[in-house]
Amino acid sequence: MKRNIKRFVLFLLALAVSISSAACSKGGKTATTPSNSADSEVIQVGKPGKGSRESQPVPEGNWKQPYKTMVNITTVKGTGSDQVFEKGDSEANNPWIRAWKKDLGIEVTYLWIDEGGSQYDTKLNMAIASKTLPDVFKCNYIQFRQLMQAGLLQDVTDAYNKYTSQRIRDYEKTDPDTIKLTTVDGKIYGIPGYYYGIIDNPKDLWVRKDWYEAANKPPLKTVADFENLAKTFMKKHGGYGLGISNTLDELFMTGPMFKVYLGTPSGGSYFWYKDSTGRIKAGITHPEMKTALATWAKWYKDGIINPDFANTDSNKMNEDIVNGKTGMQPYYQWQGWLNGPNLVAAQNSNDAYMIPFPFPTVDGSQVLGQIGFPNGSVIVVNKDCKNPAAVMKLLSYTDYVMFDPNTVLTDEQFHGFTDGQREHTPGAFEIIDPTADMIQFEHVLAALKTGDTSKLYTSGMKKKYSDSINWIKNHNPS
Structure with missing residues (x-):
């Protein structure tokens, strides 16, 4: 056991040294070359523009106006393994593809599709290197920087200003900063894919309620x-x-338990903030990291950390939670959704679910959480694309279907677009309302209180309301 503890401590120290060295090698700057990660920073390319909502004109074009002559747009995408298609449909032929063609006069074709999405970055890197890029695609910030340096991206300022819906333009009011990262010398070269909201960013300590x-209920x-x-x-439950x-x-x-704020090791990202001298440094280089390392080593020694953690991937970790091998987990706010139904079913108890607590601290003071940079993807247009306006129309159409409260769709259309996780089928044309999850929370809560479901207009709202009612009435966690 002592040998294992020593190996664990050495592993943590080696990790700290390696990441610390990488951070210091960048001269303590506040910018790094990031991975596609929520906690990453971005190296600026050229002089960033203001990108402010007030400095740009109201859209002039009617994004809903279809083309009289069919326009072809090529793209690529990585897909999740949870998407389900019906009646012979596929990633390349589905309600989205058909609607874009029928309603906008735009035919979307895929140069390649990475099923499962695990090789998307690798495939895109190869396409960048060989300059075999589609008209439009999503990339991360490292790739954006490479594409800019190679001169492979199109200035979409005019197309964005004229042919993007007002709703998408208004996302700049919610988040005025993200688009600045892809605005270079006053010109827009990338449109944020955005995210479901800052509400999703904080982490908590999740604890099994029945245990x-x-x-x-100790403090x-x-x-x-x-x-x-x-x-x-x-002692009581093992594991x-x-x-x-x-x-x-x-x-x-x-990390916040020890007043140190960190990035994600899997993404190689850092979290930067000021130290006691006012210097901005990566969290892993702050002195509080030593306390965290020492405490983690103690947890490993005491068995609080799984002795077999090195062989425990995220799927196995969640299986252990569902199977009752552990009753606590640090995680994002969706942990309850991630494991809740399976945990209740596996333990055959309606009280066997996880509830969130603020992280405890060394001295018991209120913990200060951390919010990382939430946007992980950028929608970019190839410099050789002949019709960037069509790209803006596709983005606007997808946003209209998914998030506009004034969307007019039949039930058949709605289910065609959204059942089986098909709301993510648009790939490069999926742009997310950065207020989506907060609005969803407010609308679902109001519907549960009043019984009025008329204001549930997105697939997420309807699904979560249905699941909530199913749990309240039937104690069915599915």
């Missing part, structure tokens, strides 16, 4: 409180105390 109540304010609860769970995977992403989420 916590059986332990008489969970300090690190010592956490350790005591973990040991209580281990280990804290669910983490071999990426250590979840372990790094506990």
Whole structure:
């Protein structure tokens, strides 16, 4: 056991040194070459423009006006493994493809599709290197920088100003900063894919409700409180105390317990903020990191961290939670949705689900959470694309279907677009309302209180309302 503890400590120290060295090698600057990660920073290419809503004109074109002559747009995409198609449909032929063609006069074809999405970045990197790019595609910020330096991107300022819907333009009011990162010398070279909202960004300590109540709901304010609860769970239920995977992403989420704020090891990203001298440094280089490392080593020694964590990927970690091998996990706000239904079903108990707590701290003071940069993808147009306006129309159409409260669709159309996770089928043309999850929360909560479902207009709202009612009335977690 001592040998394993020593190896774990050496592993953590090596990790800290390697990331610290990488951060320091950049001269302590606030910008890095990021991965496609929420906590990444971005190297600027050229002089960034203001990108402000006020400085740009109201859209002049009617994005709904179809072309009289069919326009062809090529693209590529990576897909999730959870999308389901019906009646012989596929990624390349589905309600979205047909609607774009019928309603806009735009035929979208795919040069390639990465089923599962795991090789998308690799395939795109190869396309960048060989200059075999489609008309439009999504990229991360590293790739955006490479594309800009190679002169492969088109200035879409005019097309964006004239042919993008007002709704999409108004996303700049919610988030005025993200588009600045792809605005170079006053020209727009990339449109943010955006995200579901800052509401999704914070992390919490998730604790199994029935176990916590059986332990008489002890205080969970300090690190010592956490350790005591973990040991209580281990003594009564076996297993280990804290669910983490071999990426250590979840372990790094506990940084705020020690007043250190970290990026994600799996993405190689850093979280930058000022130290006590006012210098901006990567969190992993702050002195509080030493306390975190020492405490993590202690947790490993005490069995709070799974002794077999090195062989535990994220799927296995979640299986351990569902199977009752651990009752606590640091995670994002959707942890309850991620494991909730399976946990309730596996444990055959309506009280066997996870509830969130603010992270405890060393001294019991209120924890300060962290919000990383939330946008991970950029929609860009090939410099050789002959019709960038068509791209803006496609983006506007997808946003209209998915997020516009004034959308007019039949039930058949709505289900065709959204059932089976098909709301993500548009790929490069999927742009997300950065207020989506907050609006969804407000509308679903109001519907549950009043019974009035008339204001549930997105697939997410309808699905979550239905699931909530199913749980309230039938205790069915599915």
